[in-house]
Amino acid sequence: MEIWQAIILGFVQGLAEFLPISSxxxxxxVRNLMGIEGDYLLFDIMLHVGTLGAVAIYFFKDILQLFKPPFKKMGLLIIATIPAALVGILLGDYVDAVFMSGKYLCFFFLATAALMFVTEFFAKKEAYNKPLTIKTAIGMGLMQAVGVLPGISRSGSTIFGGVMTKTNKNEVATFSFLMSIPMILGSAAVETYHVIKDGADVDVLPMVIGMVVALVSGYLAIRFVMSLVKKANFKWFGVYLIALSFITFFWLFL
Incomplete structure (x- = not known):
């Protein structure tokens, strides 16, 4: 992998992991456009390390709170993680085989766009201001399971799930980012298993550069999303995804 490719992939990973547009x-x-073929498992692991670092830095205090009694938020985080974990374990290979080719991206981008418009509509309602509860965790967890599909944004779908339980949008956004931690760790663990099992080429410089770029762009993306959440401003992500959906459709099918 070339250095410039590592920079682009790190940038895309960092931004799209946390912006509601599907990383x-x-x-x-991006890999198809750059003609990158095959698996770069070690590189993917380093990208995940970068985005994990971005979450850890921005939400350091919130992460510490998870480990303080009475561990309520930790319990909610575990509950919210279960649906996606089950989908990954039971259907992970099927999802990779059927959907990772990108054939259905245009439809899933469009679905995420719809989620963004609905999220903005309800997030601006004054009644949607309840505290984080087990109902919130279940709603966000179920939507995170849907977010394993390429083109369905994990952050976008979880924020939608939280807002639809009438939970305060700021709490929902913070919890959504905390939910990304076990998901990123899980993805990295699976990729590490395959590296140990099958082996992988090691090209240190692109991996390190990609990781650093993913960390920086991921941190900036988190700050940007958190500022937008206060205004419940999600529609422009929907507009972008509609445009991308049509572009992807023409590229794949025409």
Whole structure:
């Protein structure tokens, strides 16, 4: 992998992991556009390390709170993680085989766009201001399971799930980012297993550069999303995804 490719992939991973636009969908598109074929498992692991670092830095105090009694938020985080974990364990290979080619990206981008418009509509309602509860965790957890599909944004779908339980949008956004921690760790663990099992080429410089770029762009993306959440401003992500959906459709099918 070339250095410039590592920079682009790190940038896309960092931004799209946390902006509600689907990192997996964008990475499929970018890899295809750059003609990158095959698996770069070690590189993917380092990208995950970068985005994990971004979450850890921005939400350091919130992460510390998870480990303080009575561990309520930790319990909610575990509950919210279960649906996506089950989908990954039971259907992970099927999802990779059927959807990772990018054939359905245009439809899933469109679905995420719809989620963004609905999220903005309800997030601006004054009644949608309840505290984080087990109902919130279940709603966000179920939507995170849907977010394993390339083109469906994990952050976008979880924020939608939280808002639809009438939970305060700021609490929902913070919890959504905390939910990304076990998901990123899980993805990295699976990729590490395959590296140990099958082996992988090691090209240190692109991996390190990609990781650093993913960390920086991921941190900036988190700050940007948290500022938008206060205004419940999600529609422009929907507009972008509609445009991208049509572009992807024409590229794949015409």
């Amino acid at each position: 997996s969908g964008h990475l499929i598109l």
